[in-house]
Amino acid sequence: KAGVTQTPRYLIKTRGQQVTLSCSPISGHRSVSWYQQTPGQGLQFLFEYFSETQRNKGNFPGRFSGRQFSNSRSEMNVSTLELGDSALYLCASSPLTGDTQYFGPGTRLTVL
């Protein structure tokens, strides 16, 4: 099976802009989680989607949002970008919520 794919792999934006990241889970996986990874904070949980419904949400401001489509693909959106949003954004999929998570390669977002 193909692994988790994330697009784009790299992104450069300026403060105040908006960005949308995409994640395609492993075929058959219905749960998709998003994480923000920074050198100082490790992996911080953003949210999890299962069957198009948000199941869990981490402690991030409302500028961070996401959605999941009927084919389990997911997108996350960050509006009004700030310098501190520069990070590696990781998507992980699992067959069901709570199952082992399989990570994609991430999208490296740089905010200038």
Place this chain on the structure above:
Amino acid sequence: QQQVKQSPQSLIVQKGGISIINCAYENTAFDYFPWYQQFPGKGPALLIAIRPDVSEKKEGRFTISFNKSAKQFSLHIMDSQPGDSATYFCAASGANTGNQFYFGTGTSLTVIP
């Protein structure tokens, strides 16, 4: 509040030595404890995982030791190799905590030839 505390932050080991990374958790509702390995430019990859019904699990050179009463678990890498140089993350989740995964802050392992 850090649900899972990981130490050390960095570790340097000679080739052939044993690498030991420790994690501690507070929430007794956690019932699944995976370890992930991450190389630069890659996403984390599952290495090995354990559930609290066993105290140890071994896969090749990698062993998880689990101490339920102390709420601690550790990763042991036997015969460490330069190719093991990576960042390692422990994690925990539980059905009674919404199945959300909580990650440690990571350990950067360097194995010197």
